[in-house]
Amino acid sequence: xxxxxxGTYNSVLDDNFKEVCPEKVxxxxxPLYKQRYQFVKDLVDRHEPKKVADMxxxxxxxxxxxxxxxxxxxxVGVDINEEKLQSNxxxxxxxxxxxxxxRDLDLTVTLYHGSxxxxxxRLLGFDLITCIELIEHLDSxxxxxxxxxxxGYLSPGMIVISTPNLEFNPLFPTMTLxxxxxxxxxxRMEFQTCLQQERVxxxxxxxxxxxxxxxxxxxxxxxxxxxxxxxxxxxQAPPLLLGAVFTEAEQARIESSPKPFxxxxxxxxxxxxxxxxxxxxxxxxxxxRMRRLIADSVCLSRDGSAVVVDLHSSWDRWPEEN
Numbered sequence: 001x002x003x004x005x006x007g008t009y010n011s012v013l014d015d016n017f018k019e020v021c022p023e024k025v026x027x028x029x030x031p032l033y034k035q036r037y038q039f040v041k042d043l044v045d046r047h048e049p050k051k052v053a054d055m056x057x058x059x060x061x062x063x064x065x066x067x068x069x070x071x072x073x074x075x076v077g078v079d080i081n082e083e084k085l086q087s088n089x090x091x092x093x094x095x096x097x098x099x100x101x102x103r104d105l106d107l108t109v110t111l112y113h114g115s116x117x118x119x120x121x122r123l124l125g126f127d128l129i130t131c132i133e134l135i136e137h138l139d140s141x142x143x144x145x146x147x148x149x150x151x152g153y154l155s156p157g158m159i160v161i162s163t164p165n166l167e168f169n170p171l172f173p174t175m176t177l178x179x180x181x182x183x184x185x186x187x188r189m190e191f192q193t194c195l196q197q198e199r200v201x202x203x204x205x206x207x208x209x210x211x212x213x214x215x216x217x218x219x220x221x222x223x224x225x226x227x228x229x230x231x232x233x234x235x236q237a238p239p240l241l242l243g244a245v246f247t248e249a250e251q252a253r254i255e256s257s258p259k260p261f262x263x264x265x266x267x268x269x270x271x272x273x274x275x276x277x278x279x280x281x282x283x284x285x286x287x288x289r290m291r292r293l294i295a296d297s298v299c300l301s302r303d304g305s306a307v308v309v310d311l312h313s314s315w316d317r318w319p320e321e322n
Contacts, residue, residue: 036132036162037062043160044069049127053078053156055116056134060088067092067109075109076123082113117145119153126156136163155211209294212277213307216260217267220311250278268306 030038040062044052048071054062057077067075077092079085092109114120116134123129135146150159246254254277258270271287274280285293291304299308 033061033133037065039162040130040132040160041065043128043158044071047128047158049157050074051126052076052128053123053126053130055129055131055150056080056137057111058084058088060091060111062130062132063109064091067107070103070105073105073107074126075107076126077109077111078114078116078120078123079111080113080115085111085113115142117142117149119149123154126154128158128160129154129156130160132160132162133164135161209274209280209298209307212274212280213269213298213309216269217309217311220260220262220267224311246278250281253281262311265311266308267311268301268308270306272305274307 044066048069050071051074052066052072053076054066055078057063057079058081060077063075063077066072075092077085089111092111112120112122116131117138129150131150135143138146254273257273257276260267260269260273262268271290275285275287275290280290287305291300294300294307295304300306301308
């Protein structure tokens with residue numbers, strides 16, 4: 001398996017697909033879809049995300065389960081099948097009990113007709129994005145674009161991706177594809193290999209790096225305005241991005257790293273500082289590898305030790321496609 005863009009799995013359709021008689025279909029208890037949904041629900045219980053999106057929401061079953069969570073304030077479903085959205089949207093209307101006992105926090109539920117491989121700025125800044133049994137329905141071109149859009153451009157706080165396991169039980173007869181619309185089914189090793197590719201790692205790295213750089217740039221702008229004091233009306237800066245709450249160990253690691261600094265109108269953030277932040281730290285990268293992965297996506301200092309941005313000009317969170 002060479003990558004998300006590898007078309008070798010197309011041969012599966014040609015050589016290995018065969019109809020499975022209904023009486024031979026293997027069933028699980030509880031059903032697999034319920035187990036996947038339970039995984040997402042457990043994740044929401046633990047992390048209490050405020051903004052959640054389900055890509056390929058289809059019949060909206062997962063959205064219906066999530067709309068009862070009081071922590072969620074924005075719930076979005078995206079699907080390429082507009083007819084499905086129209087026929088299932090009414091299931092997301094408020095229950096009668098929600099009028100009797102309103103939520104403490106308002107909930108907005110929105111359905112978008114769109115594709116997981118298209119950049120949509122309305123999906124930026126989400127705490128959790130789910131792609132449940134989605135990627136196996138993508139053709140080779142869309143599958144190649146998937147990591148760049150989801151891991152790179154959207155770069156949510158958490159991503160849940162599930163896909164059928166080709167080797168789900170070695171005791172059962174081999175059934176390569178369990179749905180006529182599946183373009184492929186991966187083994188666990190193939191799935192892990194794709195997620196660990198350097199190309200996917202780059203999208204994860206650059207997406208999170210740009211979030212942290214923008215956060216630091218806006219914070220530096222605020223500090224400069226406070227130092228300048230009352231010099232008359234100042235241009236309104238974009239709202240400050242709220243940072244995560246760090247543990248004592250994480251905060252100590254960040255504070256012990258080289259601090260950002262200004263050179264004229266340029267704001268420089270050392271790579272070692274960025275690598276100290278939790279999400280980037282968990283990628284286990286050294287400075288040299290990080291520099292190589294981001295070199296064509298951001299502006300670096302002459303010695304390559306820091307990311308350089310214009311302190312007073314806004315910049316794109318993710319480079320435009322060529």
